[in-house]
Amino acid sequence: MIARIGRTTLGILAGLGDFALFTGRCFSAAPSARRPWPRIIRALHEQGAVCLPVILIVGLFTGLVLGLQGFHVLSRFGSEGLLGSLVSLSLVREMAPVLASLMLVGQAGSALAAELGMQRNTEQIVALETMGIDSHGYLVSPRLFSCLLTFPAQTALFVIVGLWGGALSGSLLLGVDSGVYWSAIDRSVEGRDIGECLIKALVFGILAVGICAYQGFHADRDGSAGARGVGAATTRSVVLSSISILIADYVVSSFYV
Amino acid sequence: METRADLLTVEGLRKGFGGRLVLDGVDLRVPRGGIVTVLGPSGAGKSVLLKCLGGVLPADWGRILFDGKPLFPGGKDVRGEFRRKSSFLFQGNALLDSLTALENVCLPLEQTTELPAAEIRRLGLEALGQLEMEAFADQFPSRISGGMQKRLALARAIVTRPELVLFDEPTAGLDPLRRNAVFAMIVKYQRLFRFTALVVTHDVPEALVASDTVALLEGGRIRFEGTPGDFASSSLPVVSGFRDSISGLAATVASIRAD
Numbered sequence: 025m026i027a028r029i030g031r032t033t034l035g036i037l038a039g040l041g042d043f044a045l046f047t048g049r050c051f052s053a054a055p056s057a058r059r060p061w062p063r064i065i066r067a068l069h070e071q072g073a074v075c076l077p078v079i080l081i082v083g084l085f086t087g088l089v090l091g092l093q094g095f096h097v098l099s100r101f102g103s104e105g106l107l108g109s110l111v112s113l114s115l116v117r118e119m120a121p122v123l124a125s126l127m128l129v130g131q132a133g134s135a136l137a138a139e140l141g142m143q144r145n146t147e148q149i150v151a152l153e154t155m156g157i158d159s160h161g162y163l164v165s166p167r168l169f170s171c172l173l174t175f176p177a178q179t180a181l182f183v184i185v186g187l188w189g190g191a192l193s194g195s196l197l198l199g200v201d202s203g204v205y206w207s208a209i210d211r212s213v214e215g216r217d218i219g220e221c222l223i224k225a226l227v228f229g230i231l232a233v234g235i236c237a238y239q240g241f242h243a244d245r246d247g248s249a250g251a252r253g254v255g256a257a258t259t260r261s262v263v264l265s266s267i268s269i270l271i272a273d274y275v276v277s278s279f280y281v
Numbered sequence: 282m283e284t285r286a287d288l289l290t291v292e293g294l295r296k297g298f299g300g301r302l303v304l305d306g307v308d309l310r311v312p313r314g315g316i317v318t319v320l321g322p323s324g325a326g327k328s329v330l331l332k333c334l335g336g337v338l339p340a341d342w343g344r345i346l347f348d349g350k351p352l353f354p355g356g357k358d359v360r361g362e363f364r365r366k367s368s369f370l371f372q373g374n375a376l377l378d379s380l381t382a383l384e385n386v387c388l389p390l391e392q393t394t395e396l397p398a399a400e401i402r403r404l405g406l407e408a409l410g411q412l413e414m415e416a417f418a419d420q421f422p423s424r425i426s427g428g429m430q431k432r433l434a435l436a437r438a439i440v441t442r443p444e445l446v447l448f449d450e451p452t453a454g455l456d457p458l459r460r461n462a463v464f465a466m467i468v469k470y471q472r473l474f475r476f477t478a479l480v481v482t483h484d485v486p487e488a489l490v491a492s493d494t495v496a497l498l499e500g501g502r503i504r505f506e507g508t509p510g511d512f513a514s515s516s517l518p519v520v521s522g523f524r525d526s527i528s529g530l531a532a533t534v535a536s537i538r539a540d
Contacts, residue, residue, distance in 0.1 A: 058391065058392050058393075059391055059392070066379075139379075143377075146373055146375060146378075147371045147372075147373060147375040148375050148376070148377050148378075150337050150371075150375070151369070151371055151375035151377075153336075153337070154335055154336065154337060154364070154367075154368070154369040155364070155368070155388065155389040155392070155393065156361070156364035156365060156389070156392075156393045157388070157389070157392045157393065162392065
């Protein structure tokens, strides 16, 4: 029993170390990557434009629900005027970075893991190495650098759409004065909150893309091969990314509260 | 024993997986120019040998010399030189499916040279033209046939004008006509571009026709190394058992039917 716990713990630590080395290698390979812009633009498209509809929809309905639920809770205390504060702080501090990142993991991250897994499966990654091309720099670095732009941008968009969702449900449908709603937002959200939001988006982006890329890159580990291995890698990438985002959310939040 | 004419020399190569020894002291000489084919039954370790030589898999023990310089165990400089002067053709072609045919061919030039984009494109189109694939330059690999993918993979392999091209089971899964076409393609372009070809396959008749040297890998070691004529006339049991497997099958089937 103790031996098994020890082996499991060592296995987890080894995995974390391997992941850290992988991510570090992908970042360090970036400066020497040749002609990276087509791949960076492709990554911006995959993480940006392709994911935009889901960010807009989820952001809107998150705001709608926050407005709806928030109104009914605050009205018990006669504090409907604080709806804007509730919606904006909930979105900026927690909901937007977490939900936007989870949506990006589900759409772009899983696709990344599957693509890299298939490329591992069909020896495309090995082929790059035989041509003298650093596969980490060629395949992963552009995606890691893109997420430094797309995750904060998508999170910001999520906040904006969410605030309008809150205005739609709280103000238009439930009768909170729109001037009161928007001025509460203006009073409540500080630069520190925006900083927290952006830091979370950056951290979540690196974790999500790094984990999904790592799982896809090593889809043939543990003896798994073929479609089963790719499927398992894709599932692991989404689950581990999601859990990591939530853990990182707590860690980052603890620095701000 | 290595000679000056050898481009690749392998001495005592060993490679195992999970306690199972696949290569158990392989010795092989690949002379510069010409086609060397390594034959062997399925599971003999032919692909493992090629991947160890190509640097895809790290060997466990032994020595590999490339143009007289130590490749394994070796330094970064020799490995870099080997990468620049060699190409590897995978069994499944390993074409990048997110790139067009022309982009696939240009990839090694784009990523490992300082050539301007226009020159890279010109060389890529030239390579496609030489493999009669120019019309498919803008097609993705998934949209072209298996035979064309093989030619495309070869175009990518030769665009850097390598000295050595490693072919991993180039005819796997192909019908006899296509097998002949692939071997003819290897011979044609080896003569045209004067690279040294190292092929692993289990297609005996085609290999004997197309190769300058054949080697038989069996039981983790090279059991025969010589000309196709020597292979065809060898009385070594391990050679005749592999070479004459068709007549062996005929005898087996005849005895089954006689019962």
